[in-house]
Amino acid sequence: MNAHPFERLTPDFILDALEAQGYLCDGRILALNSYENRVYQIGLDEAQPIIAKFYRPERWSPAQIQEEHDFTQALVDQELSVVAPLRTAAGHSLLEYQGFGFALFPRRGGRAPELDNPDHLYQLGQTLGRIHQVGRAQAFVARPRLTAEHFGDESVAFIAEQMIPMSLRTAYVSLAEDLLKQIHHAFSRYSDLTYLRVHGDCHAGNLLWRDEHPHFVDFDDSRMAPAIQDLWMLLTDSDRLQRELQLEEVLSGYQEFSDFDARELHLIEPLRALRMLHYSAWLGRRWQDPAFPMHFPWYNTERYWGEHILQLREQLAALQEPVLRRL
Incomplete structure (x- = not known):
């Protein structure tokens, strides 16, 4: 090797x-x-x-x-x-x-923000509003767009051809095709949305809280995408009403500095589905890197793929639910 x-x-x-x-x-x-x-x-x-x-x-x-x-x-x-x-x-x-x-x-230190804290969410929204204000000023030329084709179609094709056990391949492909149909429909329905430079991977691990303010690190996945790409990962509660309360705090802060197109709320679950598909394919594409088998030993087992299919089924159901709304 x-x-x-x-x-x-x-x-x-x-x-x-x-x-x-x-x-x-x-x-x-x-x-x-x-x-x-x-x-x-x-x-x-x-x-x-x-x-x-x-x-x-x-x-x-x-x-x-x-x-x-x-x-x-x-x-x-x-x-x-x-x-x-x-x-x-x-x-x-x-x-x-x-x-x-x-x-x-x-070197910058800090702790993770409290995504169940309304004040933290409000300030995160404010900061993202300012980041996106700069992000709208010009476009990336070399960096790509976030697309359903790259994150979805290519990921599913890779997993189906190279990773999924044959015993689960038919179930995976059938389910993934249903998901992709819903995802493509959502993106085509709102094809005139504004794409801007975003952080791209705005999960809690890339956010630091220090001196009572949020700090953003690791723009490695930055690309052109709708604004909601940087907002939806802040909505972490399993209860729908609580997620809507989180959304209200984030957008209240965000709209102090940037406009928000409410149609983008329809992309939250499609974007979540794309992240799930892309993440599994990313692990597979990196499997020859010795760090990946060491840190993700559960990946590429029959159990992993069975659980992944179950999660995708749950996500397909989430795509059928009413969109989150402002309170």
Whole structure:
């Protein structure tokens, strides 16, 4: 078996990459929780530690990574609390060392927001409204759109052809086709929605709460998408009424800074379904990366696929329910 590219990221390689940029490292390296890329906290002599992100080869082009960096810098320029990459004296944020693209970030701490706290939701809505205000100012050129074809059709085709056990293939394909039909219908019904630059992966793990304010990290999945893509993952309660209360707080804060097209509420469950399909395919596509079998040992077992099919059935039922409404 060929070695995975990330196996080159030995401690010496990582330290050499930083020292090639002029940093004096003290030898301390702490691997942080990241699977798509590799992220490390690195100790510096007589300075605060720094965060280094080494990008997965061939996932994003240099132009696509640069667009993410420029977007986060535009947010920082508007005094929004996001973590943007550091730039060299020449203004470069995307660095290279022996064929690896990487970026350096200041270390930022914090705790997870309380998504059952109305004040936290309101402030998250306010901040996302400001982020989207910047996101609307121009479009990504190199980065893709969030589409049902990429997240849905391609994911299902990959799983059906390469991952799903034959004993479950017919059930999976039939169910996935029903889901995709509903998803495509929703996106075609609202085909004139505004697409803007969004965070793209706005789950609680990418949100920090510090000094009584929200801070946004990891724009690695940033792309063109409807605004609701950054809002729906904040609605976490299992009870419908509570989700509507969460929605009201988020949108009340959001609309202080950005307009919101209420038709996008019809995309919440289709987007949730796309995330479920895409996540399973993402795990499969990364299975040759040694980190994935180590951290996701339950994946690709008969039990996993049986539970996944059950979750997709429940999601198909959720697509039939009335859309969430403002209170």
